[in-house]
Amino acid sequence: MKMRKAISAVLAGVLALSALPISAMSASAAEGAYALGDVDMDGVITGHDAAMVSRYLHVDNTLLSADQLALADVNGDGVVDQA
Numbered sequence: 001m002k003m004r005k006a007i008s009a010v011l012a013g014v015l016a017l018s019a020l021p022i023s024a025m026s027a028s029a030a031e032g033a034y035a036l037g038d039v040d041m042d043g044v045i046t047g048h049d050a051a052m053v054s055r056y057l058h059v060d061n062t063l064l065s066a067d068q069l070a071l072a073d074v075n076g077d078g079v080v081d082q083a
């Protein structure tokens with residue numbers, strides 16, 4: 001149940017971000033090449049990005065590169081977590 005809540009929180013964040021125009025998002029992470037939240041760096045923000053963050057948090061804390069961690073910190077608090 002705890003994990004489902006965490007996944008739901010991440011998905012809600014991704015969905016909220018996907019509702020924003022791309023121009024409204026900071027593109028400073030990963031040298032501006034990718035939008036915040038685009039953790040898998042495929043050019044679009046999808047559930048797969050949220051799934052990668054969930055996997056990083058709960059299964060493999062070596063999964064994400066430094067650039068991916070910067071993209072995953074969508075609220076800019078310096079911590080990659082459900083928020």
Ligand SMILES: [Ca+2]
Pocket residue numbers: 037038039040041042043044045046048049
């Ligand atoms: Ca993506």
